[in-house]
Amino acid sequence: MANSSRLRAAALATTAVLLSAPLAGCGDGIKDSDLAAQKLDWKDCPAPSEAEGGGSAPSPLPHGGTWQCATMQAPLDWNKPKGDTIGIALIRARTSGPESKRIGSLVFNFGGPGGSGVSSLPAFGSDYAALRTRYDLVSFDPRGVGRSAPVKCKSDAQLDVFFQQDATPDDSAERAALLNRTKQFNAACEQNSRKILPHVATTDAARDMDLMRQVLGDAKLHYFGISYGTELGGVYAHLFPKNVGRAVLDAVVDPTQNPEQSALGQARGFQLALNNFAEDCTSKATECPVGDTPQDVKNRIAKLLNDLEKKPIPGIPPRQLTQTAATNGIAQSLYSKDFWEYLTEGLEQAYEGDGKVLMLLSDAMNGRSEDGQYSNITAANIAINCADQKPRYTADQVQGKVPEFRAASPLFGDYLAWGLVSCTNWPVAGAADHPDVSAPGSAPILVVGNTGDPATPYEGARKMAEALGKGVAVELTYKGQGHGAYDSGNKCVQAAVNAYLLDGKKPKAGKVCS
Numbered sequence: 001m002a003n004s005s006r007l008r009a010a011a012l013a014t015t016a017v018l019l020s021a022p023l024a025g026c027g028d029g030i031k032d033s034d035l036a037a038q039k040l041d042w043k044d045c046p047a048p049s050e051a052e053g054g055g056s057a058p059s060p061l062p063h064g065g066t067w068q069c070a071t072m073q074a075p076l077d078w079n080k081p082k083g084d085t086i087g088i089a090l091i092r093a094r095t096s097g098p099e100s101k102r103i104g105s106l107v108f109n110f111g112g113p114g115g116s117g118v119s120s121l122p123a124f125g126s127d128y129a130a131l132r133t134r135y136d137l138v139s140f141d142p143r144g145v146g147r148s149a150p151v152k153c154k155s156d157a158q159l160d161v162f163f164q165q166d167a168t169p170d171d172s173a174e175r176a177a178l179l180n181r182t183k184q185f186n187a188a189c190e191q192n193s194r195k196i197l198p199h200v201a202t203t204d205a206a207r208d209m210d211l212m213r214q215v216l217g218d219a220k221l222h223y224f225g226i227s228y229g230t231e232l233g234g235v236y237a238h239l240f241p242k243n244v245g246r247a248v249l250d251a252v253v254d255p256t257q258n259p260e261q262s263a264l265g266q267a268r269g270f271q272l273a274l275n276n277f278a279e280d281c282t283s284k285a286t287e288c289p290v291g292d293t294p295q296d297v298k299n300r301i302a303k304l305l306n307d308l309e310k311k312p313i314p315g316i317p318p319r320q321l322t323q324t325a326a327t328n329g330i331a332q333s334l335y336s337k338d339f340w341e342y343l344t345e346g347l348e349q350a351y352e353g354d355g356k357v358l359m360l361l362s363d364a365m366n367g368r369s370e371d372g373q374y375s376n377i378t379a380a381n382i383a384i385n386c387a388d389q390k391p392r393y394t395a396d397q398v399q400g401k402v403p404e405f406r407a408a409s410p411l412f413g414d415y416l417a418w419g420l421v422s423c424t425n426w427p428v429a430g431a432a433d434h435p436d437v438s439a440p441g442s443a444p445i446l447v448v449g450n451t452g453d454p455a456t457p458y459e460g461a462r463k464m465a466e467a468l469g470k471g472v473a474v475e476l477t478y479k480g481q482g483h484g485a486y487d488s489g490n491k492c493v494q495a496a497v498n499a500y501l502l503d504g505k506k507p508k509a510g511k512v513c514s
Helices: 004-012 032-037 117-128 156-164 172-193 202-215 228-239 259-283 294-310 323-333 337-351 356-366 377-388 395-408 413-423 459-468 491-503
Strands: 068-075 085-093 104-109 135-140 221-226 244-250 445-450 473-478 511-513
Touching: 032 068, 032 202, 068 202, 085 117, 085 202, 104 117, 104 202, 104 228, 117 135, 135 202, 156 172, 156 323, 156 356, 172 377, 172 395, 172 413, 202 221, 202 228, 202 377, 221 228, 228 244, 228 445, 228 459, 244 491, 259 294, 259 337, 259 395, 259 413, 294 323, 294 337, 323 337, 323 356, 323 413, 337 356, 377 413, 395 413, 445 459, 445 491, 459 473, 473 491, 491 511
Parallel strands: 104 135, 104 221, 221 244, 244 445, 445 473, 473 511
Antiparallel strands: 068 085, 085 135
């Protein structure tokens, strides 16, 4: 059976309240000059909140010490820095090396948008043990996420229903139903989170990070951004180029694309990952249990999804595995080559009428724990994306784009195309077609692209490097599979990244690891 805790942790690398309820961490309007001088009250971390994904308090650190948590006050509205404040939840592991060798804090964002850094850093902390020898490892829940004034939309029971519904409409009635569900979801977000929704853009989070830099006592921001965290890092570099220290962007978002172009790129990326999975399974000495040839593997998956649309199969009782849940679960399994065995297991079982494993994978993507509680990753993801992205798509516009998406990916095309309506009827206007990451004057930024990345296709690394500006980016290529490079365990990638972050040694331009 798939490892559910590991899946949930990787997904983070993805409840309703009354409108009158106070925002978490809301303050009395500390003066902006005082905000940078605030002292953090670090204490042993509690168990993650439901919005952070739940679970147990983080385990003690190797060789002694504990994970420590604190809350930093930041302006609710950065245009009114002396107005109300919100609490930004932080976590850290103090450096394991001597204080004389300490560089400062290394701030992580693991992606999403909407993932809890407070939950993710302990889950992956051992992967960064080498970096801890000279840095305090720090992460945070960005505004709108986890414990940082979380966006809240629907209850757990409502989300169970929401994620079961058809996300790939085939006729006008199904299209109308999808738009109505989207409208209801977005209205619930407005009803329950009206105060925070206008203030969760990536530019707001970037300003929070510069405040964080000051509060942590660092002259420069040393940063490790993964997936959406690369976009956040690029936006930070644009806003504060002179404050950039040593920074790494891994699994790189293409900052030049609008939402349609980004979704189309993901369709191609996930299809490539599926092709690679099918090739890998059928090329082994042992028989592939889910198909005789790569095309047979994909044909059988397509038939399964078509059958599920007509007749779902038992999943995790009382829920059934629908076409939407199965597609979601398959996508989750393609984020890491380590999960391919779970995909094989899930497909084997589904072909026999058992949808448990594919539903477990889908739950991991949606932030659902085994006890039925959801993190707020979906609500935060939609809120941040809609605050950032200016385009709003109609059903007719998406319907016209479906053929191009299907050509990019017969399996994921419809699913990703119809996701474009998520911001339709959103109560807050989007900021721009795409983020501005131009950062003239910034210190060098190491940009790491993975040729087999499904979620942030490899081409995004080159586009990010170009957009940062001449002389800023240092490119590193990893010829591998899965989302990201450093956490793949590839020794060449880790050595190059560690050398830059620990010793300031840049890899040679165009270095390739395989």
